[in-house]
Amino acid sequence: MDPESTSSSGGHALATLLREQGVEVVVADSTSDVETAARPDSLLLVAQTEYLVDSAQLDRLAAAPGDLLLVEPTSRTRAALAPQLHVGAASPFNSEPNCPLREANRAGSVQFGPSNSYVARGDLVITSCYDGALVRFRSGGRTITVVGSGSFMTNGSLLRAGNAALAMNLAGDRPRLVWxxxxxxxxEKSSPTSISDLVPDNVNWVFWQLWLVVLLVALWKGRRLGPLVAEELPVVVRASETVEGRGRLYRSRRARDRAAAALRTATLQRLAPRLGLGPNPPSAGVVTTVSERSGADPEFVSYHLFGPPPASDTELLQLARVLDDIERQATHP
Structure with missing residues (x-):
């Protein structure tokens, strides 16, 4: 959903189409940029909310003027910016709008991909489209729109069905869009220092000397090899087939808790020896060490390494991406 990215998961195509239709698209890189650019007649689009972990930051976004478009919000972001909603029960996906919302009816059939569905808390009146994948309501003098998936707005999906029409109808609802x-x-730094930048310069010559020693030892040992012995190998099963089979079993049983536990356990097993934590380290020690090495918020690290299981497939995918980021930042500070 990066408006400058031209990859299949980026949002450059949508941003370009909106600008061609006369919408002023303002790209905000921080919460301060949002507060500067937002106006009562503007629309604030918030995506990639797994990186919004500070409660004060979410409060500032909630106080920004203008209407709000939340794209695939995490439970933390939804509780701060749209507390009137909660995730509903899973239901067969319906690509037809089946609602009176003009933007949805003009777009028609849409391919959302994996998506959350939302229902209202209490007696709040909401407009629900596509079986709850798109909802809209009024609160605090502003219009809030929430979509359970952002894939239909990306470069790789705009040409499918009515995806482009719905994306432009939602994001282009106001003359000014703050993205x-x-x-x-x-x-924190968006591009952490690589491990090679931390190696002293005088280590290079030691490395090349050790490499030469290993080469000489290999040549010396290689001269003593005997004749080759034929041996029948067991059946070889590709690792990818094992992973895919296990993933299909988890998916068929809706075992998001076990899948999340497997992801977290694998991450901890890789992190512990690389951070010098030893076997079976306490969770508090892991959180403290990872936070210090990566510069991430301890609450953010604890929530994703030891938090509750995800409530939907979308949050499971977000957990996998965040665990990958935590491991990369902690091992390559």
Missing amino acids: YAPDHIEG
């Missing part, structure tokens, strides 16, 4: 899709936690 905020953070790609890192605000306050």
